[in-house]
Amino acid sequence: MNPVRWGVLSTAKIGRERVIPAMQQSQLCDIRGIASRDPTKARKAADELGIKNSYDSYEELIADPEIEAVYNPLPNHLHVPWSIRAAEAGKHVLCEKPIAMTASEARDLITTRDKCGVLIEEAFMPRHHPQWKKVRALLNGGKIGEVRAVQAAFSYHNVDPMDVRNQVKIGGGGLYDIGSYCITLTRYAFECAPSRVCAIIDYDPTYETDRLTGAIMDFGGGRQASFLCGTQMARYQGLVIFGTKSWLRVDCPFAMPGDWRARIEIGANIYPGAPVGETEEFEATDQYMLQGEDFSSRLRTRTVGDFPLEDAVLNMEVIDAIFQSGKSHSWETVGNNR
Structure with missing residues (x-):
């Protein structure tokens, strides 16, 4: 099974210190790029984590055809807007919890998922x-x-x-x-x-x-x-x-x-x-690592997981x-x- 090519939106601490190093342990996760609105921060994070590409904006990352899936650890108020933009660019999205600020916002993600035909899920790692x-x-x-x-x-x-x-x-x-x-x-x-x-x-x-x-x-x-x-x-x-x-x-x-x-x-x-x-x-x-691996495996096999977006709406x-x-x-x- 070929690894999924991932891009990361932002140089958030949780991504740099926990999620990215963990996903890099999996043979199913290939972290190809990381983006920041500050080009210096993006390049620094990429160098420290051994990531091939850095991007000067979130827009540049989600426009890159090499990127298949996006991990979104942005501040909570940006979870839905940037997850939607990534999905509309054809990217699959693993978004940090909480998936949204309200249940109504979370339902918008379901609409986007169904319209764009991509996988969007909430990152609650303990369940894995x-x-x-x-x-x-x-x-x-x-x-x-x-x-x-x-x-x-x-x-x-x-x-x-x-x-x-x-x-x-x-x-x-x-x-x-x-x-x-x-x-x-x-x-x-x-x-x-x-x-x-x-x-x-x-x-x-x-x-x-x-x-x-x-x-x-x-x-x-x-x-x-x-x-x-x-x-x-x-x-x-x-x-x-x-x-x-x-x-x-x-x-x-x-x-x-x-x-x-x-x-x-x-x-x-x-x-x-x-x-x-x-x-x-x-x-x-x-x-x-288990969370990233599970998402990547289901993306490749096109299988439905135990915690789809509908579950995230219930939580919200x-x-x-x-x-x-x-x-x-x-x-x-x-x-x-x-």
């Missing part, structure tokens, strides 16, 4: 890690009984005014950045979307971004999930799934270095406390409802603006 595929198998096999609840948390401390995550006008804030992980992997556990949400959101008085968000999600039939995400708190990540027979804890559910040995713990279901009954460890693997509908609930201080229906 073997630990999450094992979680799905354990849940479907009844290992912890019927899934009744999920609790998740993701936080870090960042007060840098120059960081895009602290700039509200371009899509900064914790819910977009890390709350989106809690939502998508909770939905992964339940294999459906919540029907309604209720949230409390604390906004930074200077940056106007959400710095602490807590939400409850109603999955019907008494099933529920709760999560919190914070950008001015101690660094933490964790996710626990509670069933009728036991519980399952994902040690490092969201972001991890490529050399990290992931671990799943299953409760012993005995008193007192919450002792672990079983533990499963996984060989170190880079989930960014939950985010929309959480933001609305933070304003209304009441339960909000998910997908109310369809």
Whole structure:
């Protein structure tokens, strides 16, 4: 199978430090070019990463017939506009999360995908890690009984005014950045979307971004999930799934270095406390590499993945409802603006 020829829109830190080096490990990913509005930055990044071509503009990259697929790690407010432009130029697109600023914007991508006949997907790398595929198998096999609840948390401390995550006008804030992980992997556990949400959101008085968000999600039939995400708190990540027979804890559910040995713990279901009954460890693997490889493989084989754009729209509908609930201080229906 011939490798896919990739171009990268921007010299964003996540691309330079995590995604590009990981994708370069795959035989299915050939990173051919990187673009920046600053030619010096583009050439510097290309030289440091061993990339053949640098481009002085995003337009130049997506016009290059040598490029087959585009990775888009631009600031959140540019995800949809540049993904659409790339698709209209005939490029397949892997776009960083969140796929859009609203569910309505995400639906525009579906329209573009269908019109242009290209592959467009949202980059949520944890779903490609073997630990999450094992979680799905354990849940479907009844290992912890019927899934009744999920609790998740993701936080870090960042007060840098120059960081895009602290700039509200371009899509900064914790819910977009890390709350989106809690939502998508909770939905992964339940294999459906919540029907309604209720949230409390604390906004930074200077940056106007959400710095602490807590939400409850109603999955019907008494099933529920709760999560919190914070950008001015101690660094933490964790996710626990509670069933009728036991519980399952994902040690490092969201972001991890490529050399990290992931671990799943299953409760012993005995008193007192919450002792672990079983533990499963996984060989170190880079989930960014797996993500790029999966996208490239499906592009070549023309197969549909487990997480098409329709799934990204569902995630954005939950985010929309959480933001609305933070304003209304009441339960909000998910997908109310369809």
